[in-house]
Amino acid sequence: MRQWAAGLLLAGTAAAAQASTQAPDAAFAPAPVRAGRGSGASHFCDRSQALSAIEQDRLLRFAAALRDELGEDDDIVLLSRSGLDLSRFAIRYSHAALAWRSAEGRWSARQLYYACDEGRPRIYDQGLAGFALGTDDPALGFVSLVRMPAQASTALRPALLDASRVQHLLAASYSANAYAYSVQYQNCNQWVVEMLAAGWADLADGEDLRLRAQAWLAQAVYAPQPVEVGSRWLMLASAFVPLLHLDDHPPEARSAMRLQVSLPVAIEQFVQQRFPGSSRVELCHDEHQIVVHRGWSPVAAGCVAGPDDRVIPLAD
Numbered sequence: 001m002r003q004w005a006a007g008l009l010l011a012g013t014a015a016a017a018q019a020s021t022q023a024p025d026a027a028f029a030p031a032p033v034r035a036g037r038g039s040g041a042s043h044f045c046d047r048s049q050a051l052s053a054i055e056q057d058r059l060l061r062f063a064a065a066l067r068d069e070l071g072e073d074d075d076i077v078l079l080s081r082s083g084l085d086l087s088r089f090a091i092r093y094s095h096a097a098l099a100w101r102s103a104e105g106r107w108s109a110r111q112l113y114y115a116c117d118e119g120r121p122r123i124y125d126q127g128l129a130g131f132a133l134g135t136d137d138p139a140l141g142f143v144s145l146v147r148m149p150a151q152a153s154t155a156l157r158p159a160l161l162d163a164s165r166v167q168h169l170l171a172a173s174y175s176a177n178a179y180a181y182s183v184q185y186q187n188c189n190q191w192v193v194e195m196l197a198a199g200w201a202d203l204a205d206g207e208d209l210r211l212r213a214q215a216w217l218a219q220a221v222y223a224p225q226p227v228e229v230g231s232r233w234l235m236l237a238s239a240f241v242p243l244l245h246l247d248d249h250p251p252e253a254r255s256a257m258r259l260q261v262s263l264p265v266a267i268e269q270f271v272q273q274r275f276p277g278s279s280r281v282e283l284c285h286d287e288h289q290i291v292v293h294r295g296w297s298p299v300a301a302g303c304v305a306g307p308d309d310r311v312i313p314l315a316d
Contacts, residue, residue: 051133051138052138055138055139056133056138058138058285058287058314059129059132059133059135059138059141059285060129060132060133061290061312061314062132062141062143062283062285062290063128063129063131063132063133065283065290065292065312066128066131066132066143066145066283067107067128069145069281069283069292070099070101070107070128070145072101072105074101074147074153075100075101075150075153075154075157076098076099076100076101076148076152076153076156076157076160077098077099077100077145077146077147077148078096078097078098078099078145078146078148078192078264078267078268078271079096079097079098079099079109079131079143079144079145080093080095080096080097080143080144080145080264080267080268081093081094081095081096081097081131081132081134081135081141081142081143081144082094082135082136082137082141082142082143083095083135083136085137087301089227089228089229090228091227091263091265092142092265092298093142093144093263093264093265094189094263094264095111095134095188095189095264096111096188096189096192096264096267097109097110097111097126097131097188097192098110098111098156098160098192098195098196099128099131099145100157100160100161106127107127107128108125108126108127109125109126109127109128109130109131110123110124110125110160110166111123111124111126111188111191111192112170112186112187112188112191112192113188114174114176114243120172120173120174121170121171121172121173121174121186121191122170123166123167123170123191131143139286139287140284140285140286140287140302140303141284141285142282142283142284142299142303143282143283143284144264144268144280144281144282144283145280145281145283146268146271146272146278146279146280147278147279147280147281148271148275148278149275149277149278151275152200152271152274152275152278155199155200155202156195156196156199156200157199158199159195159198159199159202159203160195160199162205164205165198165203165205165209166195168205168206168207168209168210169191169194169195169198169209169210169213170186170191171183171184171185171186171191171210173185173186174186174187174243175187175243175244175245175248176243176244177227177238177244177245177246177259177261178190178245178248178261178262179248179249179250179253179259179260179261180222180224180260180261180262180266181214181217181218181260182214182248183210183211183214184247184248185245185248186210187261187262189261189262189263189264189266189267190262192262192267193217193222193262193266193267193270194210194213194214194217195213196267196270196271197213197214197216197217197220197222198213200216200274201213201216203216220270220274221273222266222270223266224260224261224262224263224266225260225265225266226253226258226259226260227258227259227260227261227263228257228258229257229258229259230257231257232257235254235257246259268280272296279294280294280295280296281293281294282294282298282299284299284303285303285314286302286303287314288313288314289303289305289311289312289313289314290311290312290314291303291304291305291309291310291311291312292309292310292311292312293305293306293309294308294309
């Protein structure tokens with residue numbers, strides 16, 4: 001049960017586990033150095049860990065490979081990161097962010113996290129190194145980036161950089177397994193896809209922005225595949241973990257143990273559906289190498305390079 005409670009879609013909490021490598025926009029919360037210390041919410045919030053010098057070096061080199069892959073031509077990309085091992089749910093990526101390049105060429109990832117010490121969700125900006133360092137397994141990690149055509153980035157940028165719209169899309173209450181079609185709660189990935197709606201539909205600012213974003217997503221046929229929970233014991237976890245809820249999910253979904261939750265894979269599919277010219281790159285690392293894999297098919301489990309993948313050796 002702990003893996004479900006602490007892991008399934010709880011990446012919004014993990015996102016805050018490492019320090020940002022650059023100063024955040026003044027309108028948003030800074031990324032805290034440690035997440036969950038002193039939190040009254042639950043011991044599940046406290047998931048940070050100390051990295052050895054070797055692990056930190058490996059992750060920084062992984063972040064450098066990600067930065068090199070982004071290059072100078074991209075404007076806004078969808079970034080996703082692996083978290084806990086959720087392979088039992090067929091989930092590789094649990095946390096998504098929208099990253100943009102400033103006029104000075106600096107990349108920032110804007111994302112939602114649950115601030116344990118404050119007991120509420122917040123939006124903050126983070127550099128690429130901080131994004132990579134937020135992993136739960138320093139020995140094996142995956143990052144996916146989706147490049148959008150110019151028209152998609154151009155439409156999205158004004159909303160993504162509008163502090164008022166960003167905040168009006170932020171829910172007051174966080175749920176790691178928030179129902180994808182409700183505004184009662186919100187998880188990190190739900191904020192991302194609602195931001196896509198606000199930008200691509202050019203939705204005006206306002207207190208009801210989330211409702212209008214959800215209405216547009218419904219018209220655009222945003223349809224995450226249900227997560228097959230597969231266990232009544234795991235469903236019961238919501239009774240004991242403050243960051244998990246079921247009351248926003250339809251009764252039939254709870255009965256069938258099939259929860260529709262916004263996950264990075266659904267957002268990637270939605271981007272590809274709306275803009276077929278989008279492209280995808282996966283980067284992964286183990287203790288010996290970084291693999292760069294291009295295309296919409298996933299890189300092999302365990303970060304095993306395919307015949308067309310680029311391999312960057314990591315020195316021992």
